Amino acid sequence: MNRVTIATDYYQGTGKIKRNFQKALKIFKVAARHLPEEIYKADKIEITQKDLEFHPKSEKISYAARAAAYIGQMYWRGEGVEANEIEARKWYQRSAKMGYSAAINALGVMYKYGYSQLKQDEDLAIKYFIAASNKGNPDAQTNLGRILVESNNVENKISAYNLFQQASKLGNIVASYNLAHFYLSGEIVPENCVFSASLYKTVAERASYYDELFEEAKLDLRRRDYNAALLKYIILSEQGYEMAQSNAAYLIDEGLASVDSIFYNEPNPYSIALIYWKRSANQLNSDARVKVGDYFFYGLGTDEYMEEEVTESDESSSDDDTENDDNDNGQEKEEKKSSKEEEKEKEAKKEEKKHETGTTEMDESTRHEIKNSMLRLSQKIAGRLFGKQGTPDYSIAFGYYQAAADNEKSSLAMWNLAFMYEYGIGVKKVK
Incomplete structure (x- = not known):
């Protein structure tokens, strides 16, 4: 495991690693030393168009650029260190010089709003957003889309819709919110209130960082108390949380949690899991659709x-069938006899054809x-x-x-x- 991955675990926190900004920053700075020396030690860095399009071939430099972007973010937010916009910009520039899209996007934000003592310049911000967007960065796609959507130009609005759609697929909540507005208003795309509502629901669930039960369920999972986690996910499922529905189905599907402690009459666990897979699928979870x-x-x-x-028509049809049994028996026998003769003739012809052509x-x-x-x-x-x-x-x-x-x-x-x-x-x- 490389240093950047370890530092990221400390930065975000995982099931086994407690979040520790100071430790993450220390490891990120060690990883960033693999940047070219002239960039690592420079205080003033000029970013060219060639830099914005650059893709490093060395894996070490790629990880170093990523580490530098994290350091810039931590200085900007004041995570594990005193907030310092100037220092944040320097680290973002070191990362952007190596073509890292997240750093390029961050510099675009700084130019758009005039942060870090930079002169506000929307044209330059757009240039940075386009460069990062072309590299598939969802934050840059969203930022660029938000600028384009304010235009009265129809082509710009169409481009904004496409950008929001791409970013939404990559999990950007702001993009999902803007995409929902497109479907609600019927502008550019046909009005679709159902899909719009599902997107707004996704934003509401994920932007609020959920109910406290989600955090309690996470703790249960860390303790491997899967039955307790299942109970909490089922409660949240009944409130409509898609993530809880898929998690509940997964715990049952994998045999990690038992439904006997929650449901009566010894239900088939897969029938319970199917209920939650279907509910998750109805909220546009593609993996859940495949599972169903x-x-x-x-x-x-x-x-x-x-x-x-089972329909009533199946039951009612049985009475009509019994009345006609006697009348149909003779006719059925004749039909079966003739069909058997036809099958024999077909088989004989097939055999003859095989012998004639020699095919198998x-x-x-x-x-x-x-x-x-x-x-x-x-x-x-x-x-x-x-x-x-x-x-x-x-x-x-x-x-x-x-x-x-x-x-x-x-x-x-x-x-x-x-x-x-x-x-x-x-x-x-x-x-």
Whole structure:
């Protein structure tokens, strides 16, 4: 593990490492010494367009530039050291000289608002935001989008929408908020209040840093008291927190927590997990969508779901069928007889064709048998891994995979769809 990773753990704090700004700063400064000497020791650094587009080939320099950006951030915020905007700017410039996008974005913010004794210059700020945005930095994409959205130019607003969309996918909360406004207003894109509400909900959940129960659940996880954590996540799930829903489902799915201590009547744990995976999927969690698809593909906890799907029409149709049984028996026998004769003729023709052409192509029945063998094998493996199974429903599984592939571009969902198309599972086979 390199120094920058260790320093980042101390800076952010992890399950095993308590946050310690002083220790993080000390390690970051050691890592930053790998910057070129003329940059590391310089007090005045001029950033050129070539620097903004620079991509270091050396891994050590890349980590050193990242470390320098963290040092700049800590001086700017006063984390583990007395706040000092001038010192922050120097470290950001050292990092930006090596093309590090976060430092470039930070300098853009300084120029936009005139921080660190810099002359306010929005044009120069935009130049920095564009450079960092081109490197995929979500903060820069958001900052640039916020400038463009204030323009009356339609093309600028479209560019702002695209930037917010990219940044939102990378987890930028401000970008999600601005994107939600686009869908609410119907400006540039068609009005979509449902999607707008889901984005606002994401912002509300993640920007407020959650309910206190989230912190308590984290402590339970650190103590490996998974049952206590599950209870808290279920309470938060009922309040609508998507993260809690996916976490509750995960704890049950992995067998880390027991549902017996929370629910009566010894429920199938996978039927409970399926409930929370579905709720998380309905809040646009792509991994949860794939998980729901997996549950229906393998029949995990699906019996309870299937029982709800039974319709009255199935029951009422049975009476009508019994009345017509006697009338239809004779006709059915004749049809079966003729169909058997037709099948025999087809088989005979196939055999003749094989002998004439000398080919050994796999016929449809063989392909069908291979497909069924693969499904039986997957069901057997799933049974050993997960225990009790329910009834698979490939069409529902296909629907969830399709949604995850179309809406969130999930690569795993795409692979699952390809598998189902190849073998005709739940969908018409496509070669």
